[in-house]
Structure formats: structure tokens, C-alpha cells
Amino acid sequence: MKLHNYFRSSASFRVRIALELKGVTYEYLPVHLVKGEHKQEAYSAVSPSGLVPTLVTDEGERIGQSMAIIEYLDETHPQPPLLPRDPLGRARVRALAQLIACEIHPLNNLRVLKYLVRELKVPEEAKNGWYRHWVRDGLLAFERELAQLPRGTYCYGDTPTLADCCLVPQIFNAQRFKTDLSGLDRTMAAFDNCMKHPAFQKAQPSNCPDNEP
Template sequence: MLKLYDYWRSSAAYRVRIGLNLKGLAYESVPVNIAPGKDEQFGASFRAKNAQMRVPALETEHGVLAQSLAILDWLNTTYPEPPFLPADPWAAAQARAFALAIAADIHPLNNLSVLTRLKLEFSVEDDHVNEWYRHWIRLGFAALEAQAAARPETAYAFGGAPSIADICLVPQMANARRYDTDLSPFPRLVAWDERARGHPAFAKAAPENQKDAVR
């Protein structure tokens, strides 16, 4: 069975949970508490699994794979149905670009390790850290909303079924709400997020439904 090293609030791990659920794959969730002060990702046992010391990491029969987009790519190649990408090559490239705008542009600037360093190493106050977070969300979402507005309306980001774009969007939207970001300027993104969160695979993957969730 696949084994996912996971943290309930990690948006990168959230992506992989969605992907696994969409593919209908059984997996064992192994919580790794990456919260400041817990820092289980730096422990010897996890470091032996993933030298990058980050979640998610997926243990397979071939070994351990890190990085959420690499994991999703492997899942999509190994288990082709249902696909994470549109059939049309141009639409598939656009969906990848959408996902990368979140995973490579927005998310790294707002990663927990970055926010923690701002607070602990540079004494940035919580209010300013939160505004830092919202700034990068607004900037990234504005670009995605503008691109979305130029395309015909669809149920999901790139058609009638969830794609890699929705897999990346929903966790980032959850973080945006957590940091009280005004999402009213992004109606298309909000509509896609609401529809996707109603999908069973997305609902099952939600942070509050994980066994290590703090309630």
C-alpha cells in the first residue's frame, strides 16, 4: 500500500491527498508534525525517508518520492484514469501553468518555513506576516483570475472535470481564507473552489478531515 507522509495543514500534502482520492487509491497516512516547536520533519527517522525534510513524501514500491507536483505527475502516469490533465495539449499546458503559478510562485513565498523565519529570525510582527501572506495571494490570484476571465466559463478550472489546476487551487484558497484574504475580486476562482470542494475526493482530503487535525 502507498504510504503518505503528511501534515493536515500542509497545502502541498493536501494536493497529494486530493490526487490520491481522485485516482481512488488506498493509502496509509503517516502524520509528520511540521508545526513550529514540533519540527518532526527534521528528526532522523523522517530525514532517512526524505532528505529534503518536507512533506509530502510518498512511499511506493519503488522508493520514496518527494515534491507534490512530482508525486502528482507520477500518480497520473502510473494510474491514468481519471486524468489530471485535459486531453488537448494546449489546454493541458495551460492547466500545468495554472498549477505552477500556485505551487512555484505563490506557495513558496508563503510556506510555513518562510513565515516562521520572518517571525523568529527577523522579529516581524504577526500582523505584518499576515499581510505579507495576503499580498502574495492577491498578486497571484489577480493574474489567475484575469486569465480565467479570458476563457469560456467551465465547471472546473479547465473543463467539466477536476484537473491539476483545481488540485492546486483548492488548498491555496483554503490558506487564503485562513489568513482572512478578501476573495471578492476573484469570482471565477471562488466558483471553481466551491464546486471542487463539493467533490467527494476533495472533501475527503480537506484538512479538517485528517486524523492529525487539531480541532
């Protein structure tokens, strides 16, 4: 398998975590978003949407969107499972994952932040304030959802799930922007436990070949 991704992309990070949890070997193909490599013709042939990550299967099929990729991996490499066996548990985990992937992340990805600065002329610190506001607001909602679930080692239960694959990259980015993470006891406990797991450690940005300071 091949993974077109960028070390700092939280969506790419999610997929790297899933690949490591599954023990799937893959070729790392960097696409530098800040330099605009995702907009170049060579990558357009891989991803018509111009987004990362893109997974290329051993058969040469291309799959975009991190959530779709992770569920594909879960179906083709079922051990260890990233979704519970019961329908309600699967729905709970998907809801937690989508709270990050669909509610927090879209407001704060690179193209949105660039638009705020370049097109709307938002000052740098105001842009950072936007980021911190929406990330904290979303994580507070995530914390409230966790509070309604039985306590476990990770977001849902005692094994990593799709929800943890989404949570860890979001916390990494929140910390990079110095977001206030106080009062997120269940959320940060799940994050801390994830970071004790070798798969999460191996997948993190500092271990990527294209990592930059």
C-alpha cells in the same frame, strides 16, 4: 502506498486530493511540521530535503514534491485523468497549477513565515499582512488567467484537473488567514464546485487523523 504528510500543508493537501480523485488507497503517515518532526533523523531517512509530502510506492520507492507526485499518480493511475489529452490543454493546466505552486505558495509556506518572525523580527500582524498581500496578488493573477479560458465547472473544463488540486488548498489557507477574496469570481466558482465533489471533501484537513483546531 504510504503518504508522509501534514494535515495543514497545502502541498500535502494537493496530493491527498489527487489520491482521492484516483480512488487510490494509502496509509496516512503524519509529520508534524510545527513540532519540527520533518527535521528529525527518522524523517530525514525518508526525505533528504526534509519536506512534505513524500509518497512511498508499493515497491518502496520514495517520491517528493507534490507536483511530481501528482503527475506520477496520473501516469500510473490514468483514470480519471488530471491533465487534458491535448498538448495545449496540458500546458494550460500546468501553467495554472504552477501559478499557485511556484508563484504564490513559496512566499507563504511555514518556513518562510517562521523566518519572518524569528529571524527578521517581523511582528505577527505584519507577517499576516505579508501573507494576505502575496496570496491575493497571486490569486488576482490566477483570476486573470481564468478569464482568458472558456468557462467550465472547474478551473479548466468540466472535470477536476491538476489546477484544481492546487487551487483548493491555497483557498483554504487564504481563508484561514482572512485574505480578501473579493473580485475572484471565476476562481471562487471553481473552488465552490470542487468542494461539492466527494474527493475534495474527503481530502480536506478537517478529515485528516492529525487534524488540530
